[in-house]
Amino acid sequence: MPTLRVGSVVSLYSSFLERVGNISKESLGNFIITEITHEVSQGSYYKNRFKAIPATIKALPSPKVRMPLAETQMATVLSNADPQGKGRVRVRMNWQTNGMQTGWVRVMTPDGGSSDDVKSNRGFVFIPEVGDQVLLGFRHGDPARPYVLGSLFNGTTGGGGGQGNNCKSLTTRSGSSLKLDDSAGSVTLHDKGGVKMNFDGAGNQTLATKASATTTVGKDASLLQMDKDGNIELKANTKITLTIEGSKIIITKDKITLESPEIEVNGTTSATVNSSAINMQGGTTNITTTTINLKPKPAEIPNDGGTYLVATRSVNIESQNVDIVGGTVEIN
Structure with a gap:
């Protein structure tokens, strides 16, 4: 059995003839056999051929093996x-x-x-x-x-884009979705809770909610909230203005202003105005009613020669027509 095999370390020498009768030998170093071929024939004849690399190498070279190629x-x-x-x-x-x-x-x-x-x-x-x-x-x-x-998609999960392939969509695991329908050019946004926002492709936008809808601008500086019970709340930190051409309602934290060519207030049962002071100013003031009840608080009568109508409890004026004419008329 040959003692030389793959992995064996061998020492190689070279010999040369310097002169007749004198052969010199020189070491070529130690080598690791990486490939060897043994040949044996009759008469105990043996020879081999091998390939080797220097034994001092720290890492064996990779064999030239074709790497596998993976497909999809x-x-x-x-x-x-x-x-x-x-x-x-x-x-x-x-x-x-x-x-x-x-x-x-x-x-x-x-x-x-x-x-x-x-x-x-x-x-x-x-x-x-x-x-x-x-x-x-x-x-x-x-x-x-x-x-x-x-x-x-597979045969269980695929649904396609409908007839004409008009529908495109993104749908999450919980059911929230964004759907685009090319048949109408519409865009619809759904969430799991039933909120639906729709752009119908004809210039119309619809928002529908099952619970409430809140719009907030800034850090709660402006807020519009609507709920399923029919309540609407509008909040602002500075001012709310409602305008229709020449008519305007302005609401600030300490004042409400109504501006319009004509203002009409109707109370089908009653109309009540309460305040510590009421000022009415106008070129003409018309009050039309069947009964006027004036209930003043006790007042002092100034001693200035004027004429005053003072009631300690109440004054009832009932008439088809009442005319009060004077340079100065005060009703207290």
């Missing part, structure tokens, strides 16, 4: 709970059995990265759900470097 693979998502929070998934390819699975695999997206203002999740973030079927690609065809090319 179907797989099923087993988990999307990436322990590093990077949006990766773990999948099982169709040929894997007995609990086999991949490591954490990156997911391709139409747009992804960062910016000066957004350090993570800038772009399109839609991570496949557990149980989804996905298609795997492999970077440089390397089986050890898979990535998810995208998700695939």
Whole structure:
């Protein structure tokens, strides 16, 4: 049995004839045999041929073996709970059995990265759900470097875009959706709680809620809130103005102003105005009624030669017509 084999360390020497009868020998060093061929024939004849590398080498060279090239693979998502929070998934390819699975695999997206203002999740973030079927690609065809090319509908999950392929949509696991309908050019936004916002493609916008709707501008500086019980609340920190051409209502924290060519107040049962002081100013004041009841508080009568009508309890004036004429008329 030859003592030389692959992995053996051999010492090689070279010999040369310096002159007749004098042969010199010089060491070429120690070598590790990497490939050897033995030849044996009759008469105990033996020879070999081998390839070797220097024994001082620290790492063996890789053999020239052609690397396998992986093709696209179907797989099923087993988990999307990436322990590093990077949006990766773990999948099982169709040929894997007995609990086999991949490591954490990156997911391709139409747009992804960062910016000066957004350090993570800038772009399109839609991570496949557990149980989804996905298609795997492999970077440089390397089986050890898979990535998810995208998700695939199947005979159970696919619904298509309807007749004429007019419907496009994004729908999440809970049922929230954004739907675009090319037949009408409409856009509809739904959430799980039943809120619906619709742009019908004809210039109309509709917002419907089941509970309440709140619009806030600034840090609660302006607020509009409506609820399902028919209550509407409008809040502002500074001023509320309602304007229709020449008519205007202005509300501030200490004053309400009504401006209009004509103001009409109707109370089908009664109308009450309460204040510590009431000022009525106008070129003409017309009061039309069947009965006027004046109930003043006790007043002092000035001693200035004027004429005063003073009632200690009440004054009732009942008539078809009442005319009060005077340079100065005071009713206290």
